[in-house]
Amino acid sequence: MSFLKTVVLISVVFTLSACSWLGKKDERRYLSDIGTLTVRTASNEPLGVDHKDVIRSYKSYLEVGTDPEMRVRVAHRIAGLKLQWDEVRLDEFGDDIDSMVAEDREMAEASIGDYEALLSLYPDRIDNDAIYYQLAKAYSLAGRTNQAIAVLEELTARYPESIYYLESQFRLGRMLYNVRDYEASEMRFEQVVAFGDQGNPYYLDAQYFGGWALFKQNRLEDSLLAFTEMIEEHFPDDETLMAAEGAELEVLNDSLRIMALMFDYLGDWTEIARFYDEHGSRYFEYRIYAELSNQYYEKKYFKSSASTLRAFVDRFPDDDRAPLYYRRLISGYEKAGYPQLRRKHKKIFIERFGVGSPYWNSHGEDVRTLITVALGDYIWDLATFAHGWGQQSSSKSQKRERLTEAADWYREYIRSFPKAPDAVKAHFLLAEISYEIGNFDDARNNYEIVAYQYPFYENAAEAGYAALLAYNKYRPTPEDALRWRQLTVASAKRFVLEFPEDERRGTVLVNTAEMLLGDEYYEQALSTARLAQKSGVELPPRYSYGASLVQGHSAFELGEFAEAEGALLAASEYTELTRKERGELRQKAAAAIYKQGEAAQESNPEEAVAQWLRLADVVPESNLRENAEYDAATLLMQVADYPRAQEVLLAFRDTYPKSEFSADIRSKLIIAYEEQGEWRQAAFELQSVSDSGSNDEEKRIAAFQSAEYFEKAEDYDNAIVMYRRYAHTYKRPFDPAIEAHYKLDQIYAKLEEEEKRRFWLDKIISLHLRAGEDQTDRSRYLASQAAFELGEFDRNKFDSISISxxxxxxxxxxxxxxxxxxxxxxxxxxxxxxxxxxxxxxxxxxxxxxxxxxxxxxxxxxxxxxxxxxxxxxxxxxxxxxxxxxxxxxxxxxxxxxxxxxxxxxxxxxxxxxxxxxxxxxxxxxxxxxxxxxxx
Structure with a gap:
C-alpha cells in the first residue's frame, strides 16, 4: 500500500473510531468531516499553470541562483507546491488511492524531504514555524502520524507566539485522540479552550473533543459536565439552540447523543435528574431526555424509552413540552404494539393535561392547541374501546362496568370539546349507552341535545324519539314527578315542532297525553292532546280516540267545559267502545254542558239557561237533564225573568210529574205568578198545596195565602172559600185566624151581604174575647171595629125607624x-x-x-x-x-x-x-x- 493511501486510511479509521457509537451515517457527518490539516504555504496566490511545470521552473532557478534568501524562499515554494499537488490529487481521487500514479507518491514524499532539508540547512530561521507546520501536515498526509505529532509538539514548544500555535495545539489534540492517548489529547484541547473564544476558531471544537477525550477515559461525570458547559456557553437559551445550523448543529446533536449514552451508562434516565440536581438544572435537559428515549426505542427498549419521557414530564410537569413528550410516550407504545399500556397512559395524559386540569388552566392557547388534537383522539379512542368491549361482554356486570366507563369518556369528550364537529356523535353514543344501562335521565338529556341542538344531524329525529322513550322509562321521585312530566310534555312538543315530517309525531303526542292524564297532570295533558290533533298527521282511529279522550277529560278537570263537551262526544263515536263506555262518555259530555251553565250563571245568566236547556237536545238520556232544567228555572227566577221561568217550570212539571223537585216547582211557580201579578194562578197553586200538601203548617199557610191571592184577583167566591176554610180549620195561630175572619167580613162588605157580615163580625168579637193570653192589639182593634160595625148596623136600623x-x-x-x-x-x-x-x-x-x-x-x-x-x-x-x-x-x-x-x-x-x-x-x-x- 502506498504511503499516501496509508495516510488517508489512518484518517478514516480515526473518524470511524470517534463516531462508531452513533447510529445513522447521515447523522455523523461532522465527525467524518474532521479532515487532515491544511498546510499554510509561503504564497497563497492561485496557480495559473500546471504544478509540475512550476516546480521545474523553481528548480531551474536553484541551479543558477546565488542569493541565499531567495534560494530559501524558492525551496519553500517548491516544497509547498509539492504538498499542494498531493492535496489536489487526494481530493481528486478520494479513497481510490491506487489510482494515484507513482510520480504523485514520489512528489508527496519529496515535499517531506524538502521541509526536512530546509530545517537542516536553516535551523534558526524565525519563520521555521511555518516549515514545522507544513512538515507536520506532510507527515499527516503521508500517514506518518507519530512524526507529525512530534513535529507539532516541537512547533508548540519552540514557537508559542506562532500564528500556527493554536491550530497546532488543536491538531495535536486530534492526533493524540486518534492514537488513543486520551489524557494527552484532553490536555491539548484544554490549552485551546484556555486561550478563550476571542479569535479562536477552534474553541467550540476543542470543547467538544475535550468532552470526548474525557468520555474515552471513562470519566463520565466530567465528560457530562464538559458537554453541559459547552452547550450552555454556546447555546445560552432555547432560541439559540433552535437556531443552530451547519457545523454548530452537528456539534450540538453529537454532544446530546453522547450525553444521553453516558446517562445510560451511569444507570438509566434517573441519572439525568440526579446529575442536574447536583450541578444545577439546565434548560436543555429536555433534549437529553428525548435523545435517550430515542436510543432506547431504536434498541427496542420500549418501556425504557417511555419511562425516560415520563421522567421528563415528572421532572418538569409544567413545561410546555410535557404533553408533547407524553404523546411521544403513547405513540411509542402504539408503534411497539402495547395496547394496554397505550390506553393506560392515554388516561394519564387526559388526567394530567386535559381540559380543566391545573396544567391546562395554567397554559396559554398556543400550548392548548398542541394538546387538543391528541386529547380528543385519546378520549375518543378510550370511549369507543370501552363501548365496543361493553357491547361484546356476555357478563351483565362487566357489560355495565364497561359501558359506564365508555359513558364517562364520552362525557369527558363533550366537556372538553363541546363545539367539536363530532360532539353530537358523542352525545348520541352517550345517550345510547345511558339508555342501555338504565340511566334514562341522562339518556333523554343527551338525546334531546342531539335532536334539538343539532337538528341537521343524520340521527336527530331518532334521537328526539328515543328521548321520549327514555322519558317513559324513567321513574322520577314523587318530589320530582311534576318537573319530569313537564319536561316530557316539552320534549314531545319539541319533537313535533322540530320534525314536522316525522310520521310518529301524532302518536308520540297521544301517548304522552295519555300518560299525563293518568298522572293527573291535566294542563300538560290537554295542551299535548291539542297538539296531537293539530300535528298535521292523520291519526289512526285508536289514537284519534285517545287524543279526544285525553282532551275531553283534561279539559273537564280544568274547567274548559265547552272543549270537554266536544272532545268527549267525539271520543264516544269510537267504534271499539262498549255500550257502557260510550254511555259514560256521553254522560260526562252532559256534565260538561251542565258545567258550562254553572260557569256562566253569574256573569251571563241567559247563557247559563241556554246551556242547561240544550242538554235535553244533545244528550237527552242524561240523568243530569232534570237537574239542568230545574236549575234553568231557578236561575230564571233569580234574575226575575218570570215569564220564561213560568214557561220552564210548567214544562218541567209536565215532563217530570214525579220529580223530587215538584214541591219546589210549585213554590217557584207561585213566586213567578206573584211577581207577574197573576194572583189567581198563584192562588190555585197555593190551594193545591193546601189540598195535597204533606206538611200541616205548609197547608195552613198555603190556605191563607191562597185566599189572599184570590182576593187580590177579585175572585171573591174562591177567596171566601179559602178564608172560610182557614177560619173553620185553623184556630191557631190566633193572629191569622182572626185575620181570616176579618177578611171574610171585608169581602162580604164589598158584596154588601150584611147578614153574612154580621156572622163574621160577631165571630171576630167572640174569637177575641175567647183568646185569653193570645189577645193582641190587632185582635182588640178588629174586635172593637167589629162591635162598632155591628153597632152601626143597629144604629142605621134605629135611624130608619120613626116614632109614629x-x-x-x-x-x-x-x-x-x-x-x-x-x-x-x-x-x-x-x-x-x-x-x-x-x-x-x-x-x-x-x-x-x-x-x-x-x-x-x-x-x-x-x-x-x-x-x-x-x-x-x-x-x-x-x-x-x-x-x-x-x-x-x-x-x-x-x-x-x-x-x-x-x-x-x-x-x-x-x-x-x-x-x-x-x-x-x-x-x-x-x-x-x-x-x-x-x-x-
Missing amino acids: LPLAKSIVRKNNAMQGALKRYTQAVEMEVLEFTTPSTYHIGEMYAKFSRGLLESERPAGMDELEEEEYTFLLEDQAFPLEEAAIDIHQTNIGRTYDGLYDEWVKKSFDSMAVLMPGQYDKQEQAVSYVDQIR
Whole structure:
C-alpha cells in the first residue's frame, strides 16, 4: 500500500473510531468531516499553470541562483507546491488511492524531504514555524502520524507566539485522540479552550473533543459536565439552540447523543435528574431526555424509552413540552404494539393535561392547541374501546362496568370539546349507552341535545324519539314527578315542532297525553292532546280516540267545559267502545254542558239557561237533564225573568210529574205568578198545596195565602172559600185566624151581604174575647171595629125607624134597635180602641138625643083637644127628658176626653151636639174657640 493511501486510511479509521457509537451515517457527518490539516504555504496566490511545470521552473532557478534568501524562499515554494499537488490529487481521487500514479507518491514524499532539508540547512530561521507546520501536515498526509505529532509538539514548544500555535495545539489534540492517548489529547484541547473564544476558531471544537477525550477515559461525570458547559456557553437559551445550523448543529446533536449514552451508562434516565440536581438544572435537559428515549426505542427498549419521557414530564410537569413528550410516550407504545399500556397512559395524559386540569388552566392557547388534537383522539379512542368491549361482554356486570366507563369518556369528550364537529356523535353514543344501562335521565338529556341542538344531524329525529322513550322509562321521585312530566310534555312538543315530517309525531303526542292524564297532570295533558290533533298527521282511529279522550277529560278537570263537551262526544263515536263506555262518555259530555251553565250563571245568566236547556237536545238520556232544567228555572227566577221561568217550570212539571223537585216547582211557580201579578194562578197553586200538601203548617199557610191571592184577583167566591176554610180549620195561630175572619167580613162588605157580615163580625168579637193570653192589639182593634160595625148596623136600623102611632109599637121597635146598637157600641168602647171609642160614644149620645127629639116630634093622636094635647106633650117631655139628659151625659163624657189630650172629629161633633142640647153653655163661640185653643 502506498504511503499516501496509508495516510488517508489512518484518517478514516480515526473518524470511524470517534463516531462508531452513533447510529445513522447521515447523522455523523461532522465527525467524518474532521479532515487532515491544511498546510499554510509561503504564497497563497492561485496557480495559473500546471504544478509540475512550476516546480521545474523553481528548480531551474536553484541551479543558477546565488542569493541565499531567495534560494530559501524558492525551496519553500517548491516544497509547498509539492504538498499542494498531493492535496489536489487526494481530493481528486478520494479513497481510490491506487489510482494515484507513482510520480504523485514520489512528489508527496519529496515535499517531506524538502521541509526536512530546509530545517537542516536553516535551523534558526524565525519563520521555521511555518516549515514545522507544513512538515507536520506532510507527515499527516503521508500517514506518518507519530512524526507529525512530534513535529507539532516541537512547533508548540519552540514557537508559542506562532500564528500556527493554536491550530497546532488543536491538531495535536486530534492526533493524540486518534492514537488513543486520551489524557494527552484532553490536555491539548484544554490549552485551546484556555486561550478563550476571542479569535479562536477552534474553541467550540476543542470543547467538544475535550468532552470526548474525557468520555474515552471513562470519566463520565466530567465528560457530562464538559458537554453541559459547552452547550450552555454556546447555546445560552432555547432560541439559540433552535437556531443552530451547519457545523454548530452537528456539534450540538453529537454532544446530546453522547450525553444521553453516558446517562445510560451511569444507570438509566434517573441519572439525568440526579446529575442536574447536583450541578444545577439546565434548560436543555429536555433534549437529553428525548435523545435517550430515542436510543432506547431504536434498541427496542420500549418501556425504557417511555419511562425516560415520563421522567421528563415528572421532572418538569409544567413545561410546555410535557404533553408533547407524553404523546411521544403513547405513540411509542402504539408503534411497539402495547395496547394496554397505550390506553393506560392515554388516561394519564387526559388526567394530567386535559381540559380543566391545573396544567391546562395554567397554559396559554398556543400550548392548548398542541394538546387538543391528541386529547380528543385519546378520549375518543378510550370511549369507543370501552363501548365496543361493553357491547361484546356476555357478563351483565362487566357489560355495565364497561359501558359506564365508555359513558364517562364520552362525557369527558363533550366537556372538553363541546363545539367539536363530532360532539353530537358523542352525545348520541352517550345517550345510547345511558339508555342501555338504565340511566334514562341522562339518556333523554343527551338525546334531546342531539335532536334539538343539532337538528341537521343524520340521527336527530331518532334521537328526539328515543328521548321520549327514555322519558317513559324513567321513574322520577314523587318530589320530582311534576318537573319530569313537564319536561316530557316539552320534549314531545319539541319533537313535533322540530320534525314536522316525522310520521310518529301524532302518536308520540297521544301517548304522552295519555300518560299525563293518568298522572293527573291535566294542563300538560290537554295542551299535548291539542297538539296531537293539530300535528298535521292523520291519526289512526285508536289514537284519534285517545287524543279526544285525553282532551275531553283534561279539559273537564280544568274547567274548559265547552272543549270537554266536544272532545268527549267525539271520543264516544269510537267504534271499539262498549255500550257502557260510550254511555259514560256521553254522560260526562252532559256534565260538561251542565258545567258550562254553572260557569256562566253569574256573569251571563241567559247563557247559563241556554246551556242547561240544550242538554235535553244533545244528550237527552242524561240523568243530569232534570237537574239542568230545574236549575234553568231557578236561575230564571233569580234574575226575575218570570215569564220564561213560568214557561220552564210548567214544562218541567209536565215532563217530570214525579220529580223530587215538584214541591219546589210549585213554590217557584207561585213566586213567578206573584211577581207577574197573576194572583189567581198563584192562588190555585197555593190551594193545591193546601189540598195535597204533606206538611200541616205548609197547608195552613198555603190556605191563607191562597185566599189572599184570590182576593187580590177579585175572585171573591174562591177567596171566601179559602178564608172560610182557614177560619173553620185553623184556630191557631190566633193572629191569622182572626185575620181570616176579618177578611171574610171585608169581602162580604164589598158584596154588601150584611147578614153574612154580621156572622163574621160577631165571630171576630167572640174569637177575641175567647183568646185569653193570645189577645193582641190587632185582635182588640178588629174586635172593637167589629162591635162598632155591628153597632152601626143597629144604629142605621134605629135611624130608619120613626116614632109614629101607635107609639107603643114604634117606640118598642126603635128602642130595640137602639139597645142593639148600644150593646155593640158599648163593646167597642169597652175594648178601648180610641178609633172606635169616640165615635161609639158620640153615636150613643146622638141616639139618645134623637130618641128624645123623636118623642117630642112624634105624631099626636087624632081627636085630642088642646088640653089633652098639652098633657100629652107633657107626658112625652117626661119621657124625652131622661133621654136628653142621657145624651148630654154621654156627649159630656166624650168631650171630657179632651182633658186626656184627645180631640178628634167625634169629640168635635159631641161639642156640636152639646151646643144644640145646651146652647147656653156650649153655643158660645168665644168659649168654644177658647176651649178648643186650650185643648190644643
